[in-house]
Structures are given as structure tokens and as C-alpha cells.
Amino acid sequence: GAGVSQSPSNKVTEKGKDVELRCDPISGHTALYWYRQSLGQGLEFLIYFQGNSAPDKSGLPSDRFSAERTGGSVSTLTIQRTQQEDSAVYLCASSLLAGVPNEQYFGPGTRLTVT
Amino acid sequence: AQSVTQLGSHVSVSEGALVLLRCNYSSSVPPYLFWYVQYPNQGLQLLLKYTSAATLVKGINGFEAEFKKSETSFHLTKPSAHMSDAAEYFCAVSDANFGNEKLTFGTGTRLTIIP
Numbered sequence: 078g079a080g081v082s083q084s085p086s087n088k089v090t091e092k093g094k095d096v097e098l099r100c101d102p103i104s105g106h107t108a109l110y111w112y113r114q115s116l117g118q119g120l121e122f123l124i125y126f127q128g129n130s131a132p133d134k135s136g137l138p139s140d141r142f143s144a145e146r147t148g149g150s151v152s153t154l155t156i157q158r159t160q161q162e163d164s165a166v167y168l169c170a171s172s173l174l175a176g177v178p179n180e181q182y183f184g185p186g187t188r189l190t191v192t
Numbered sequence: 193a194q195s196v197t198q199l200g201s202h203v204s205v206s207e208g209a210l211v212l213l214r215c216n217y218s219s220s221v222p223p224y225l226f227w228y229v230q231y232p233n234q235g236l237q238l239l240l241k242y243t244s245a246a247t248l249v250k251g252i253n254g255f256e257a258e259f260k261k262s263e264t265s266f267h268l269t270k271p272s273a274h275m276s277d278a279a280e281y282f283c284a285v286s287d288a289n290f291g292n293e294k295l296t297f298g299t300g301t302r303l304t305i306i307p
Binding site (some may be wrong): 120122172 | 194196228233235236237238241271282284293295296297298302
């Protein structure tokens with residue numbers, strides 16, 4: 078079956094521009110996560126959505142970062158006024174249920190390069 | 193806060209030799225622990241998880257890990273390395289005890305297999 082998909086796979090943008098990264102989770106998965114993977118910081122949690130509950134935004138590094146999840150499915154991560162330190166691979170994951178340690182299925186990521 | 197420490201950012205083993213990747217955790221509650229593998233330019237794939245059932249956990253591709261509470265460890269092993277095992281491996285702990293399954297990752301161990 079279809080896994081988690083992310084688009085675009087690669088994005089090059091100029092410093093100061095806004096970018097939107099998209100995540101399509103596995104159908105029926107209620108939980109969705111965004112992580113960031115960078116050389117300096119490793120793998121970091123960014124934000125977590127579970128059903129209709131308020132998202133956990135505790136991992137977002139600054140107010141330039143925001144995310145939404147429409148209709149409990151597709152999610153968009155937006156970075157405003159991008160900076161060079163935002164360059165990283167942004168990974169999305171989804172899981173079937175929350176409250177138990179279910180497997181998170183990861184997408185292939187979006188590689189963001191800020192020039 | 194929960195955390196994991198992976199000892200050794202790079203590990204090299206000969207094909208057919210034992211693979212041992214080390215992970216130690218810190219948690220104020222019984223943890224849920226995971227090992228993920230990442231092949232080049234791909235997302236993360238779950239190898240195995242510990243969720244307070246059996247302390248010896250078997251995963252995919254012949255890997256297994258043993259939860260040792262006394263040592264706060266969850267080391268990953270495979271009796272005989274194969275060339276296809278070359279990848280980066282991440283140990284992670286879940287916040288599921290707090291109603292949020294976000295993962296906190298270690299810094300990763302890159303495994304190289306020597307022919």
C-alpha cells in the first residue's frame with residue numbers, strides 16, 4: 078500500500094523567502110509528526126498532530142515555523158523568511174493510534190537548501 | 193526529559209562478524225524504546241521496539257535488542273553482518289507515557305561493513 082509521501086523531494090530557496098512542505102500520511106493514520114534532520118542538530122521533533130486535539134508545537138524552533146493539518150489528513154509545514162540554518166531534511170511520519178507506542182512510518186523527506 | 197545516547201558515531205565491522213550498536217537511555221518512567229534504520233536518501237524504517245513486554249526484542253533483518261533496566265541500555269545486535277546492513281541506525285525513546293508519542297532520537301551510528 079501507499080506509504081507516507083512528501084513533496085517536494087528537494088527545495089532550493091533564497092534566504093528570506095517562504096516555503097511550504099507537504100506531507101500526505103498513510104490513509105487512516107490519526108497521528109502525524111514533523112521532524113527535522115540536520116548535520117548540526119541530528120533528528121529533532123518539530124510538531125505533532127493527533128486527531129482534533131490541539132497540536133503539540135513544542136519543538137518548533139521559532140515563530141517563523143508553522144504547520145497545519147487539514148481534514149485530519151494532509152499536513153503543510155510552512156517556514157517564513159527562511160534562514161540558512163533552516164537548511165535540513167524535513168521528515169514527516171504518521172502512526173495509526175496515539176496513546177500506545179505505535180510504529181511511526183516515515184516519509185522520504187524534503188531536503189531544503191537555503192542559499 | 194527523556195534522552196538517549198548512542199556511543200560511537202561510526203562503527204565498522206567485517207562481513208559475517210557480530211554487529212553491536214550501543215544505546216543508553218535516560219527516563220524518569222519506564223521507557224518505550226525503538227531502533228530505526230536509515231538507508232541513503234531514504235526515510236527511517238523501524239527495526240524493532242521495546243514496549244515493556246519481553247526484554248529481548250527481535251526485529252527485522254535478523255536484528256535484536258535487549259532491554260536492560262539495571263544498565264539503562266538497549267543495545268542493538270546482529271550475529272552476522274551483511275553488506276546490505278550498511279546504513280545509519282538511530283535509537284529513540286518515546287514520550288508515550290505522557291500521552292504524546294513524539295520520538296527523541298540519539299545522534300545516530302553509521303555502520304560500515306567491510307567486505
